[in-house]
Amino acid sequence: MQPHLKKAFTLLAIIIIAFIFVRSIAVPDSFGEYGWYRGDSVNELRNQPVEHAGSQACSDVDCHKTLYSIWSESRHKTVNCETCHGPAEKHVSNVRIMPEPANDSRDFCGLCHYKRVARPGEFPQIDPVTHGENLRCAYCHNPHKPWFV
C-alpha cells in the first residue's frame, strides 16, 4: 500500500474508534429502548405533576356553576378558565389553596386582541393606543362574557 494511503487509513481508523468511544459515553443507556429517543423520558414525563384541572372542574360540586354557565355561552367559551387564571389543579383538589389572581393587565388581553396584520380580519381586535383610555380591559368588559354575544 502507498505510504500516504496508509496514513489516511490510520487516521480514518482513529476517527472511527474515537467516535465509537465518545458515543458510548455520551448516549444515555435507555436511548433506543422504544424508538429514536431516551426510553427514560417516558417515565420522567409521566411523573410530572398534573397542574391543569380543565374548565369543567370549575363547575363541578357547585363551586363556580353560575360563572361557568355564563362563560360557556359566551364568545370566550373557547378560552379556558386556566388560560387567564393559570393552572388550577392544586386549588381544585384543595379549595383552601387559592389560585393566583387572573392576569388582568391590558397586555394580557392584548396577547389575543391587539391589532396584528397577521390575524384574520374578522377576529375582534383593537388598537391599544386609541382603545379603552388606557384603563384595565375588565373595567369595561366582563372577561367571562365579553360583549356582543
Ligand code: HEC
Ligand atoms: C379571558 C380571561 C378569563 C377567562 C377565560 C376566565 N376568567 Fe375568571 N377572571 C378573569 C379576570 C380578569 C378576573 C378579575 C375580574 C375583575 O378584575 O373585574 C376574573 C375573576 C374571576 C373570579 C373572581 C371574581 C368573580 O367574578 O367572582 C372567579 C371566581 C373566576 N374569575 C372564575 C373563572 C372561571 C371558573 C372561569 C371559566 C369558566 C373563568 N374565570 C374564565 C379572567 C378570566
Ligand code: HEC
Ligand atoms: C387566548 C386568547 C384570548 C384572550 C387572552 C382573551 N380573549 Fe377575548 N376573545 C378571544 C376569542 C377566541 C374570542 C371570540 C372571537 C370570535 O368569536 O370570533 C374573544 C372575544 C372577545 C370579545 C368579543 C368581541 C365581540 O366583537 O363580540 C371581547 C370584547 C373580548 N374578547 C375581550 C377580552 C378581554 C377584556 C380579555 C382580557 C380579560 C380577553 N378578551 C382575553 C380570545 C381571547
Ligand code: HEC
Ligand atoms: C373605557 C371602556 C373600555 C375599555 C377600558 C376597553 N374597552 Fe374594549 N370596547 C369598549 C367599547 C365601548 C367597545 C365597542 C365599540 C368599539 O368597538 O369601540 C369595545 C369593543 C371591543 C372589542 C370588539 C372590537 C371589534 O371590532 O369587534 C374588543 C376585542 C375589545 N373591546 C377588547 C378590549 C381590550 C383587549 C381592552 C384592554 C386592552 C379593552 N377592550 C378595553 C370599551 C372599552
